[in-house]
Amino acid sequence: MAGSNGLPKAHSPRSSAELRAEIERTRAELATSVSALREEVSVATDWRQWVHRHPYASLGAAFAVGLWLGSRD
Numbered sequence: 001m002a003g004s005n006g007l008p009k010a011h012s013p014r015s016s017a018e019l020r021a022e023i024e025r026t027r028a029e030l031a032t033s034v035s036a037l038r039e040e041v042s043v044a045t046d047w048r049q050w051v052h053r054h055p056y057a058s059l060g061a062a063f064a065v066g067l068w069l070g071s072r073d
Helices: 016-044 047-053 055-071
Strands: none
Touching (some): 047 055
């Protein structure tokens, strides 16, 4: 009757070695994901990369800021 309530049947108990191996695999996958996320964030927030990819928008923004700063009293 384990599967009659719509839930999957319980798996057979795993050994502690299998659980440790799964934890280590998960830990390694998590470390890889965090490392990739850090790299993406550093690229996305690096203003030099943004200026390199969007030179005309950067020039326009710099011009607008300079104009605004120059027109202040």
